[in-house]
Amino acid sequence: MVDHLKDLQEMAHEMVPQGGISEDTVNYIDARVRLRELRAQLPAIIEMNGEAIRALRGRFNLSQAMLAEYVNMSVMTVSKWERGEKKPNGAALRVLSTLLEKGPEVFRI
Known part of the structure; x- marks a missing residue:
């Protein structure tokens, strides 16, 4: 090219x-x-719908509150993502993609 x-x-x-x-x-x-x-x-950002976010939480045994802490959002926002009322974007989508790819350990000290 x-x-x-x-x-x-x-x-x-x-x-x-x-x-x-x-x-x-x-x-x-x-x-x-x-x-x-x-x-x-940089790895590709993966678009995620509510079902994918619930699956992510299940895969890593995260509550909505725990996921909210990882993405620096409110529990209400995570809940709205899962119900399809909102879609994650920007930095939250980058964090969700990283969580999906590498797991929560990547954010721990």
Whole structure:
């Protein structure tokens, strides 16, 4: 696969000494490349419905209160997820995906 962003990054670095591009622009391109590399390394986020969340709790023998503590949400929110009234998103979905993949031990000291 052709990686145009990496090509752009290389060209940008070559153009800085001639004044053809600013350091700020090069730094922005470098940050975009690092972000792409990070995204490639992170595990995929798994969309979860209420049934999947109940199954997750059952798999690791977690109460709603325990799961709420792991995701830093209220018990009411976990309950609404399980009943299908709400869907987890953002950071909560990342935590749920991590719990599913690695188990609760990953969060313990």
